[in-house]
Amino acid sequence: MKPVIALTKGRLEKQFLAFLESLNYDIQPLKEKGRKLQVETEHFYAxxxxxxxxxxYVEHGIADIGIVGEDILLEFEPDVYDLLPLPFGKCRLAVAGEQKAENKFAKQRIATKFPNITTKYFRERGKSVDIVKLEGSVELAPLLGLADDIVDIVETGNTLRENGLVVKEEMLSISARCIANRNSLKLKKAILAPLIDSFRIEEVAI
Structure with a gap:
């Protein structure tokens, strides 16, 4: 029996594969997967x-462990075990907007993909804001008058600068996380421990 790992497609996927390669795992099947959404390797199913x-998938036990951005854990609070941070996927969650923009609304309006994190952040500071939930290109919201500011993930800041926006407040630093199904940790400890431990060794080294 092999562990099942759920991987976040896109940027985190590429960074995790480079991480695995640095640990001397054979990632060739993952590199050559094409459009496949399930791949078997020598050490695990992905x-x-x-x-x-x-x-x-991890919460419901379909996957034993998962590689996911910390923002997902903070926003959706899935019932999973947050095992450890990984040495990639590092970025910031920040409030951003036009540098000299005035408040267009009676109450500050914030556009974001992260309504729960945003509401909690401002509430802890004694501030009530109106949240506009968007799924993508939140940078457009202040430019088109939908919101005063945005809350979004910032990695390099290039997208903000290219759209005339600046970071106004840095909320928190986030990274990729290794998460696990709670039952899998108990019932499949023997097969999961070597894989998880290899991630921990790299964590200490970095």
Missing amino acids: VFAKGVDVAT
Whole structure:
């Protein structure tokens, strides 16, 4: 029996494969997967999904462990075990907007993909804001008058600068996380431990 790992498609997927390669895992089957969403390697089965779905597959035991952005854990609070941070996927969650923009609304309006994190952040600071939930290109919201500011993930800041926006407040630093199904950790400890331990060794080294 092999562990099942759920991987977040896209940027985190590529960074995780480079991480595995640095640990001397054979990742050739993953590199050559094409459009396959399930791949078997020498050491584990991998399934590929969107970040929030990775957490869902792990929560329900379809996958034993998952590689997901910390923002997913903070926003959706899935019932999973947060094992450890990984040395990639590092970025910031920040409030951003036009540098000299005035408040267009009676109450500050924030556009974001992360309504729960955003609401909690401002509530802890004694501030009530109106949240506009968007799924993508949140940078457009202040430019088109939908919101005063945005809350979004910032990696390099290039997208903000190219759209005339600046970071106003840095909320928190986030990274990729290794998560696990709670039952799998108990019932499949023997097969999961070597894989998880290899990630921990790299964590200490970095």
